[in-house]
Amino acid sequence: MLETETHEQIEQHKIITKWHQLITSVVISSAVECSSVDLSRKRELVRRNTDKIAIVRRILFEHIGGKNVMLDCGMHMGFNDERRFPDFSFITPEGPVTSFIDCVIISHFHLDHCGALPYLTEMVGYTGPIYMTHPTKAIAPILLEDMRKIAVEKKGEGNFFTSQMIKDCMKKVIAVTLHQSLMVDSQLEIKAYYAGHVLGAAMFKVTVGSQSIVYTGDYNMTPDRHLGAAWVDKCRPDVLITESTYATTIRDSKRCRERDFLKKVTECIDRGGKVLIPVFALGRAQELCILLDTHWERMNLKTPVYFAVGLTEKANNYYKMFITWTNQNIKKTFVQRNMFDFKHIKPFDKSYIDNPGSMVVLAPPGMLHAGLSLQIFKKWAPNENNMVIMPGFCVIGTVGHKILNGAKQVEFENRQVVDVKMSVEYMSFSAHADAKGIMQLIQYCEPKSVLLVHGEAVKMEFLRDKIKQEFNLECYMPANGETCNIPTPHKLSIDVSLGLLKAENVKYNNQPPNPKRSRVIHGVLVVKDSSMCIMDVDEACKEAGINRHIIRFTSTVKLEDPAPSYKTAEKLLKIFQEKLPGWNVTFADGAISVETVLIKVEGSEDELKSVYISWTNQDEELGTNVLEILQSIGQVS
């Protein structure tokens, strides 16, 4: 009579990814927020039954108050025009972004993750909340200012944000601490986890109702010389959005890479060459400085090691003050010896570029796309004794990317052509998780599905297959501008009356243990206004303000048994106990009860006995059975 449609009980996470190649700017819109889910479900339950016969089509959940969270707001380092900023019109074709985006989360201070933030807040006009960790809030404005200077003052670009805009933007940032559960509004909750990678880098869990995602940003699963390993608890998100920069690499041990790096540096300075190491001023640079400083100390080397002026001291001050974000070792010993007070590393001056003899220079930026490192590169590239070591990933379009791909000549905007005769080395020092690390993270947080971003398609496919194979998880890798709909099961949390639970518990504890038998709860779900509660049938009627109508049946069976009626009753009791094993058959006040079915014997000695059987409509099956048993006795005797 009543039919139920078979359909998947799913909510949909709508994930829109949009970024220019490597800019991570994923906008996640979870279609339904918690309370509207509950409400629409209730409406559905009600509606179906008022129209009892017809099949009520499932009401699709409206996009009521869906949450949109912007995860990172980076810029592309390979473009010099408007393409370097994300295209926000993609996510909200019409209307202001503020009403569309509930909050912006920045994972770490690298410009490909936060570079477009002043553009978003000061030029596009976003005024909603922005979250990042304390170190990111401290360091990001320095890198932004640095980039702005290179773009505007050196390259003369227009339509760029100003110094004041960076300051104004940072004032709007809300700093978060690790593991803090922060409510953005009454439904949207965020929580940061340690990500390694760079100082202050964090992964974020975003929760709306019973649905959640974990967004990793860049992360590192192996501790290095100055940072710890990423960690996340078993939070079982519906979707894990992970970067997959090194999707296929399983890198050799850190020690080997470090030895290799030092060997290359030593070889070059031994032949009188100059070593250029382009680095981000903050992050990998500090690790390399610790590495070089300890090596120089141990080997008693005299070759000068330089680090770009200004940023060094400031950068190291940040590391000092946020030492709780570094690894255990540094934390423990910082009072005795600050790891960031380097003995052998001196500030660099531009006049040193042409100094004779060997030297090692760490200079920003890391991808040789502008600034000091590029300036030094132009001078040193033509000499085959020299060496450039690229310690990290380079974006397409940068000089770094070109020479890593074997370019022997590099042409610049002003038609200047530089021959690249110096040796070009690549060392994977970027603190990104490799395939092993990504798999490890999946193991940590046990997501229900995985979404890969930030990597090359072929490598990502390899990783996706691996994830599907090993964890049997759905794995998505949406292309630029593609929308990814990820079905997630929806959990409903409802109330149950304590009395009902306790009664069940008593019943359960009185039964002989049987692991194969499931515990059963029987009650009535009351859906009233905005609440849902399961209770005992009488409680439910009271709650709903209605009266139960009890249907009772009483049937009579004639039995011939010449004995006092209590004797007859005793006989019947035995029969029922035999025929209905496992059922609760009792005898009290002259009546037999089989569970709630009552049996009473009437009539005097030597006479035909009347046996009355009485049961309620809910016991129909049992009642008929008892009746049948009695009738069969009557026929036999």
Add this chain to the structure above:
Amino acid sequence: MKLYCLSSHPNKPCYILRFKEITIMLDCGLSAQTALNFIPLPLVPSSRLANLPSWLPRESVETQLEGELKECCGRVFVDSAPEFCPPLANMVDYSEIDVILISNYSSMLALPFITEGTGFKGVVYATEPTLQIGKLFLEELVEYLEQTPNKNQAKYWKEILHLLPPPLSDSFKPRSWRQLYTLGDVKNSLARIKVVGYDEKLDVYGALKVTAVSSGYCLGSSNWVIASDYEKVAYVSGSSTLTTHPRPMDQSVLKNSNVLILTGLTQTPTANPDTMLGELCMAVAMTLRANGSVLIPCYPSGVVYDLFECLSSHLDSLNLSTIPMFFISPVADMSLGYSNILAEWLSSNKQNKVYLPEEPFPHGYLVKTGRLKHYKRIYSDGFSTDFRQPCVVFCGHPSLRFGDAVHFIEQWGSNPLHTVIFTEPDFPHMDALAPFQPLAMKAVHCPIDTSLNFTQANKLIRELKPSTLVVPQAYTQPPPAHVHRSELVIDQESRYVISITRGEVVSLAVRRHSAKVNLDPVLADHILASEVRPGTSLATITAALHVKDNQHNIKELPEDPYVPKKRRLSKGDDTLKSLRYEWGALDVDVFVRKLKQEGINDVKIEPNGSGYIIHLEGADTVIQVEDRSTHIYSEASEVSLRLKLRSILMQCLNSF
């Protein structure tokens, strides 16, 4: 829900909360006030202390008491290794504790007593600064006592308390006092701490969620919210609404709790911290100008940071910048270092400095410029060469029973040019000074206690609106020193207040009618609700209940593997699954019409009391209809008729 009180000192609290079968210890403060009854432990042997006359009660002939007690200016002291009063041990078996929550570093000094050698198996939660600074407090205390041991183990005095003069005779259960733990105990005990952040939700065996929130009292200090699905208990211990260096107090999450446990109010309710700070600066300047030196007995962290900051700038303004400040503590370097790397736990003013980047506290700068010099002990390298007077010395311990402060009091006590200034409120300053009398140096009392005062606490309670408030008994009457100040109490009007004192257990009834369960989506999808009135729908549910980690989940019942294919009377579940309940009154006319439609024509209706009796002629069947019930009496042989009646009846009634 039950609350046990294990400590007699509201500022060194220790409670046990039993809630949803979980045993939680709230703080484990250690009162060091008992140490005041003991002879100080000087760094270098002091002939004055050694030659104090022995004291014996007049009536006593106990020879065992010989040498246990000494007298100084009319006060009697125990000549023995100092002892401390740990939380009451026999109320709760420590091995049953699931979780210890620590509010701040000053209320955790009994931790090794609780966790070591007691069978304790639980977890300890504290914030990172509480752990790091608490470690400094514990280590400093142990080091002070181990560096200057007193070999005596006096115990007979405890047997004759009634013969002793006050305050010794008022000692509370001195037989339970214990000597301090060892460094090994401290290390093992601290290793049990799991570090938590503010607003981090911790799951306790699936039954409770526990969260630390900022309390504004000191670095990393927290209040705790302990919540089940329905109840909320807020534990507020050591909070401050003043603006000093820690992160401000977060009150929003404490609101509307079922139970609020409030403790750790100011110990000096009549002293205003700002005024005291001003007086302190003046007293220091006056002493220095007169060429005297100043001793400020202090703990290794806390208000001392604010003192460095305020005092140095005050002295600058008076052209006294050349006066050195000495900070002497076994953990001085760690304390100064740590305070400057805990930016996330500081007030926004201090926090903003690290964005520049500048150190949040100026003491790093003061150390660099030589204004503030720090040493582990007075015999550390460099101290004797650097030391010059006049100067300001910050050192422990504020009880003046051990630590380097004892040395300075002994050295400077006879010189009226010098001043000792008491800022820490934990010890009555006259009691602290008692074994050093007669004293020529000036003693100034400037207690700086930033904890909530009674006015602030009463305001807080009004805003938090708890259903039940629990406070230490001491807060229900004015403090002994100010018996007439009736405003120095917790307001008990218009609110349900329970007071508790050491050794007491109180039951905190929280009424609850329902619990949370997770409804499986597949099951939810098969539920059909009937609307019984606008806005209210009912659906009968029979489902499998899964209980795991205190979480209830309900799912569709699995097919019972024990029910054979051929029809058999199945027990319970399957029948229950299709069960419905009828409701509302039966419209007899409609019923009769339907009977006729089904061919049952010979019907006789007669009114009977509040209802009707329907006779079916030709069959031995009677139907008794009432407002809330219908009873069908029939012969067993008339099965098909009965089933027909049942079906018709059910068509006429509403059901869910």
